[in-house]
Amino acid sequence: MTGRIFETADDLAALQDLLDRSMAAAGPHLRTIITPDRRVDAATLSARLDGMRLLALATVTADGRPMVGPVDGIFYRGSFHFGTAPDAVRSRHLRERPQVSATHLPGEEFAVTVHGSAVPVDVSSTDSGFRRCLLDVYVPATAPSGSSSSTRGPCTCASKRPGCSRSGRAIPTPETEYVFLETRPAAMRCGPHPRRGPDVG
Numbered sequence: 001m002t003g004r005i006f007e008t009a010d011d012l013a014a015l016q017d018l019l020d021r022s023m024a025a026a027g028p029h030l031r032t033i034i035t036p037d038r039r040v041d042a043a044t045l046s047a048r049l050d051g052m053r054l055l056a057l058a059t060v061t062a063d064g065r066p067m068v069g070p071v072d073g074i075f076y077r078g079s080f081h082f083g084t085a086p087d088a089v090r091s092r093h094l095r096e097r098p099q100v101s102a103t104h105l106p107g108e109e110f111a112v113t114v115h116g117s118a119v120p121v122d123v124s125s126t127d128s129g130f131r132r133c134l135l136d137v138y139v140p141a142t143a144p145s146g147s148s149s150s151t152r153g154p155c156t157c158a159s160k161r162p163g164c165s166r167s168g169r170a171i172p173t174p175e176t177e178y179v180f181l182e183t184r185p186a187a188m189r190c191g192p193h194p195r196r197g198p199d200v201g
Helices: 009-024 028-033 042-048 089-096 129-138
Strands: 052-060 066-076 079-084 099-107 110-120 179-191
Touching: 009 042, 009 179, 052 079, 052 089, 066 089, 066 099, 066 129, 079 089, 079 099, 079 110
Parallel strands: none
Antiparallel strands: 052 066, 052 099, 066 079, 079 179, 099 110, 110 179
16 A cells, blocks of 8 residues: 555444445456455555546436546545536536446556445535645645645646646635535445456357
8 A cells, every 4th residue: 555544443444344345235247357356455445546536427317317427536534525616517416316426447457436425525614634635635745835725726736746737727626616525435346347348259
């Protein structure tokens, strides 16, 4: 493990229980892919998900159609958090239907999928641990002395930290217009992504 872990001992215990229950309920096909020797424990998973992790997030339309789009994911205290604009279509979906599914898929060798509900997170308090996590991820560690740690606008991070590498992109710090939500997972599975499709012929 090389990343930071924001989870407490109780968080890790709850996350491990969720991972165990999710795999116990998995179908036979998934169990042939995520075999016991390929499973990742809660502490290893938390460390591996340090920083910003791109998610493909699915919300639900009024007529029951899934809509998938990319969001910045922050894994904090055992669940993914993400931000979105209050006037985004995604935000309207979530206000009316909070059910979500999301997958982090950095490559064929690893995937994390969650199913659950999204709930708003208050980041207005300066005592918020998640607020501090956001600023740590998105605000350059190399910012000049005396500069604001909550500057709005395009990221010009010289260190190219995770989440700060896209030119011209506004960084979603707590002072921007973003709404932040936490995924409350009912199921979470992680392990290798299959490198091949089903056998044919």
